[in-house]
Amino acid sequence: MEISTALWGGFSSFFSIWQVCLLQISPFYMAFIAGLFLATAGQKDDPRIGRWVLLPFLAYTAGFTVFYSLLVASGLGISRLLLYNVSDLRLISGIVILLAGLYILMVDRISFLSRNHTPLLLSALSLSIGISFALIYSPCITPTLSEIMGIASQPQTAVEGWRLALMYGVGICAAFGVTGITLVLLLRRSGVVMQNDRLIKNIFGIIVLIPALLAITGLMRHFKAFVLGFLV
Amino acid sequence: MPDTGRKELKSKYYKLLLAVSVPGLVVALVTAGLLFSSGDALPEKKSAPDFSLQLLDGGKFQLGDYNGKPIMINFFASWCHPCRIESPALVTVRGEYEPKGITFLAIAIDDTEEDVKKFIEELDFIFPVGLDKTGEIKDAFGVYGLPTTYFINRDGTINYTHPGSATKDLLRHELDKLLL
Numbered sequence: 001m002e003i004s005t006a007l008w009g010g011f012s013s014f015f016s017i018w019q020v021c022l023l024q025i026s027p028f029y030m031a032f033i034a035g036l037f038l039a040t041a042g043q044k045d046d047p048r049i050g051r052w053v054l055l056p057f058l059a060y061t062a063g064f065t066v067f068y069s070l071l072v073a074s075g076l077g078i079s080r081l082l083l084y085n086v087s088d089l090r091l092i093s094g095i096v097i098l099l100a101g102l103y104i105l106m107v108d109r110i111s112f113l114s115r116n117h118t119p120l121l122l123s124a125l126s127l128s129i130g131i132s133f134a135l136i137y138s139p140c141i142t143p144t145l146s147e148i149m150g151i152a153s154q155p156q157t158a159v160e161g162w163r164l165a166l167m168y169g170v171g172i173c174a175a176f177g178v179t180g181i182t183l184v185l186l187l188r189r190s191g192v193v194m195q196n197d198r199l200i201k202n203i204f205g206i207i208v209l210i211p212a213l214l215a216i217t218g219l220m221r222h223f224k225a226f227v228l229g230f231l232v
Numbered sequence: 233m234p235d236t237g238r239k240e241l242k243s244k245y246y247k248l249l250l251a252v253s254v255p256g257l258v259v260a261l262v263t264a265g266l267l268f269s270s271g272d273a274l275p276e277k278k279s280a281p282d283f284s285l286q287l288l289d290g291g292k293f294q295l296g297d298y299n300g301k302p303i304m305i306n307f308f309a310s311w312c313h314p315c316r317i318e319s320p321a322l323v324t325v326r327g328e329y330e331p332k333g334i335t336f337l338a339i340a341i342d343d344t345e346e347d348v349k350k351f352i353e354e355l356d357f358i359f360p361v362g363l364d365k366t367g368e369i370k371d372a373f374g375v376y377g378l379p380t381t382y383f384i385n386r387d388g389t390i391n392y393t394h395p396g397s398a399t400k401d402l403l404r405h406e407l408d409k410l411l412l
Binding site: 017018020021071072074080083084085086087138139140141142143145146149150153220221222224225226227228229231232 | 309310311312313314315316341342343344346347350365366367368371372374375376377378379380393394395396397
């Protein structure tokens with residue numbers, strides 16, 4: 001399989017029937033990125049997209065892609081280690097997402113957080129969110145992903161499969177990025193949103209708390225069955 | 233130092249830190265992955281983990297009770313689109329191969345009993361089905377993605393794992409291998 005096929009497979013899955021499965025994480029990612037942007041717009045004079053949105057997006061991509069590809073490449077020893085402990089890792093992920101949601105809610109209330117609200121901190125937060133989302137996500141296996149997983153499951157071809165899975169993950173994140181940045185641009189242009197930025201930021205922060213609570217309490221399966229089951 | 237100079241330095245420091253930390257993480261994980269996978273060039277077939285599962289029809293499935301018999305286990309969820317696509321193939325093939333001595337089981341994961349029952353009814357999914365409520369069985373098998381089907385030999389080792397929607401031909405091909 002070509003690298004470009006894997007990349008396109010990941011990207012196109014976001015804009016097709018497979019999006020139903022991505023709904024496990026996509027609305028929460030949008031809320032996270034929009035919440036960060038509004039938190040920045042309320043804090044800083046110059047919330048330039050490049051610095052405040054693009055860097056965190058790249059960090060998210062790195063975190064999500066690396067862990068997603070490792071979970072997919074079951075032929076690698078480290079993948080098996082992750083897969084056999086994924087339930088515990090999901091609990092930790094829930095705590096990480098909870099902290100990110102609380103950060104969005106509290107950044108304008110706690111001066112320590114406001115002082116440290118920098119692209120670097122947001123990037124570190126995004127990196128952790130990317131890793132956490134890869135861990136709480138249960139992908140539906142598309143035909144392209146099926147082929148990649150087949151290659152990645154054999155120890156002899158696991159590294160090649162891992163590379164393809166990495167590209168597939170980059171494809172998914174590119175679609176997340178396009179959608180997330182479009183959302184941020186739309187929010188930026190909306191007078192109503194910018195006038196009520198604190199309120200809307202808080203709503204996004206609360207949305208980010210949802211997967212956190214679901215992952216911590218073990219109720220994620222109810223969300224998947226109810227919301228995704230309703231759409232499929 | 234003037235304020236602008238300090239800010240510039242701080243900004244450079246952040247960029248440097250970010251530029252080092254992200255690729256650093258990637259390199260560390262790749263290295264770890266390669267290290268952990270070394271020595272797996274000629275792997276032995278892995279044994280399927282033993283488990284006990286309450287079936288939705290009231291029965292109980294204990295993998296250990298099926299020693300000496302080939303088994304096919306399918307992991308699915310009611311909300312999973314490819315699982316819906318493959319379900320008719322699973323039902324057909326079960327009808328063909330159960331009389332030949334193969335045991336079939338479907339395990340729903342990340343799901344609720346109510347939705348699984350709805351799935352069975354809607355798709356006429358005539359299959360022994362259980363729900364892995366805690367995710368323990370899924371973790372023991374190392375399942376990440378749905379659907380995933382395991383073909384287990386008579387000696388309890390996993391002969392083949394198929395990630396994704398399986399066709400009738402693929403299922404028949406793998407089940408024939410279990411009967412050899």
